């Protein structure tokens with residue numbers, strides 16, 4: 763459907779070895795440019811749902827549409843390509859390469875993505891300059907952008923992970939508890955910057971958190987248990 767970023771219909775997912783489906787979601791629709799907070803108890807299946815939307819895993823019975831692509835019809839390779847080009851993923855554990863500098867970690871986002879490279883090439887400045895500018899906007903100092911990731915604080919590493927997700931303007935940002943290690947001031951600042959970057963590009967944001975106080979910042983807050991009738995919905 764035009765204007766729709768994510769559409770789930772009759773999604774059902776069960777981990778191998780589990781006795782029942784973790785996720786059974788009859789329907790969910792998220793519009794392009796919408797900022798959605800997803801909440802749920804620990805172990806209820808939030809990260810699993812994000813991995814299905816990002817095409818990392820695939821459900822047996824599913825209709826998952828992302829940016830008008832039917833993920834059920836796509837091979838792993840095609841889903842990897844869509845993710846590289848159009849989905850910025852901020853992982854709980856950041857997944858930074860420790861001995862690369864902050865800006866080099868950001869540059870990784872375009873390495874496997876011709877679409878991101880093309881959008882970056884349309885700007886005047888070099889890719890390195892654009893990576894550094896994004897890190898400065900997110901609150902790192904110029905010298906921090908040159909430091910290896912393992913020498914940065916947890917909060918700084920979170921910002922590098924966010925910059926890498928945003929680099930090259932993907933259409934969808936998926937963030938899995940990206941503010942869990944930040945204090946309240948840094949958390950609000952981080953969310954404002956993430957929102958500004960998303961607003962500038964009409965980027966959709968799907969943001970998982972345990973922190974109910976963040977809900978007013980978002981267009982919509984979804985409780986996973988309210989949309990899921992699988993085993994994750996009963997906890």
Ligand SMILES: Nc1ncnc2c1ncn2[C@@H]1O[C@H](COP(=O)(O)OP(=O)(O)OP(=O)(O)O)[C@@H](O)[C@H]1O
Pocket residue numbers: 777778784802803804805806807808809810811994
């Ligand atoms: N790779 C996997 N193989 C088998 N089971 C898994 C795998 N990953 C997650 N699970 C199981 O799926 C359930 C949901 O896990 P998931 O990480 O999606 O929950 P969550 O809501 O994101 O939890 P949290 O808030 O604690 O991060 C858990 O019971 C977990 O053990």
